Amino acid sequence: MVQNNLDFEQPLIELEEKITELTKFMEERDINLTDEIKRLETRADKLREEIYSQLEPWQILKIARHVERPTTMDYINLICDDFIELHGDRNFGDDQALIGGIGKINNLPVTIVGHQKGKETKDNIKRNFGMAHPEGYRKALRLMKQAEKFKRPIIALVNTPGAYPGISAEERGQAEAIAKNMMEMTGIEVPIIVVVTGEGGSGGALGIGVGDRVFMLEYTYYSVCSPEACAAILWKDSDKAKTAAKALRLTAKDLLELGVIDDIIAEPPGGAHKDYKRSADLLKERLTQEINQLQDLETAELIENRYNKFRTMGYIKREVEEKMDESIESCG
Amino acid sequence: MLKDLFGGKSKYVTVERKRRSEEKEKEADDKKEMPDDLWTKCKSCKQIIFNKKLAESLKVCPECGTYFRLTATERLSLLVDDDKFEEYDADLQAKNPLDFPDYEQKIDKYQDKTGLREAVITGIGEINGWQVSLAVIDSRFLMGSMNSVVGEKITRAIERALKRDLPLVIVSGGGGGARMYEGMLSLMQMAKTSAALKRLDQVGGLFISVLTDPTYGGISASFASLGDINLAEPQAKIGFAGPRVIKQTINRDLPDGFQTSEFLLEHGMIDKVVERADLKNLITRIIDIHNLRGEKKNGTE
Structure with a gap:
């Protein structure tokens, strides 16, 4: 304890x-x-x-990683009136670290995909600590394509330290699996809502992270790399992870400011792990509200908006003629 | 083989040719890799090779066949017909949106060192007469990592291919993945470039992805893996996670040849491993089979 x-x-x-x-x-x-x-x-x-x-970014990170934090399955059970988990990528296997299925929220059919962490050691080994293999990403894509066919909105719950870095994952094309998902999610003709519910670990998170709305729960992080790795690479000192956590601007508040996410979904006092029910209610409320809004859009508009959302991300400087006139262009 | 290459009909430009605006780059490279102007020691077989000979062999060791990395300009010289390259978006530069400590100094340092503004050169060039939208990553610039500028330039290169109905060729070579200094804004460039490729894909555009040493992380897990045809140079290290991270995670040694082009070919991740000397011809043949002339076709926008 x-x-x-x-x-x-x-x-x-x-x-x-x-x-x-x-x-x-x-x-x-x-x-x-x-x-x-x-x-x-x-x-x-x-x-x-x-x-x-x-809270300091480092402290938020600790809450995001808390072992008692609600998992994707916890949220599904609390949010859905009905849910059927579906398995397998139809090519290689069934990844237990990235799960998915179909269900109903307030009588509305949805497809949900999400990273799944374990609660104790045995469960965590089965779930590979929420680090998915390529077949996990391919299963998610299969389910999202299925959602498109049956015109169900998609909810993607992100909670992973990162995509699994291992021999098997490399052999089966981890990079390609993630890249393909991002590319295909751009064009899927039903609403996609992404919510970071815990850890948003780099490409492993983004592999199910392209959507019309991207939200983060209040005490979560989303980062290009773990602060530990960042500190080890930049300062050759993993003890500087706290400094890195601050520099990377990885909290929900930071990323809202930077235009990377659309909004922050509040958590109960003391964090989601203190009150599962309340946390799920807050999430459910927001999800239904957003799905209703997005379903009013024409498909072409939905796809166009989603494209533009990601197309405009980033900050660049354009230097015109030898610094004579330095105009700053921000595309974020 | 070398004789054939540099025999009468060679259309290749030797890698010694410098682009007018970037003399500096070569100098910096010389300082690092070449003890003096005359020769280079092969890291693999330790043989001393005359630079002239090394350039003739397209920076492949004539003794043992080890591939040396090419700079973006050298790569362009290798691929593009004599001077038939117009650079675009060369004025785009990095900001420091996160106020990340020392980022500006890093950029300055690498700009000085390489003579480049950023880690990618993009533009329109001619490959054996075919007009092509090109992007070439330079692995020397902050490990060829992708930040907002690299993502933006690549996206524009994709859009250029789309608007002008040109084949797209991206030569990747970045060990840095998504650049840490711009945090999530770098990561989002993966989504941005992949989204643009989806659009190109939907209108039937051809994308040839060329993977060179090294291609990792945010680069391999986005545009570099999304070619209609994925090619790789021999011996190139390509993967998602870096070998050190994997070793740490699984706590055992990695097999020989892990994460090389040949490994990827064996596991079905790339279409072909191609010798440097054959790359231009192969790209030409692929474009030819797709019959894209680089001119606007009637009826398309």
């Missing part, structure tokens, strides 16, 4: 422990400490709010 605690929550945890102790004490000795407990609870709420309102 200790390992699951977030170090920056320590004062809060101490306070919560004190409240538990007092409650126990009160029950045992039959002394009325209600006022005192109430006072402490108010303090705990305030402290929680304080801690969570000024």
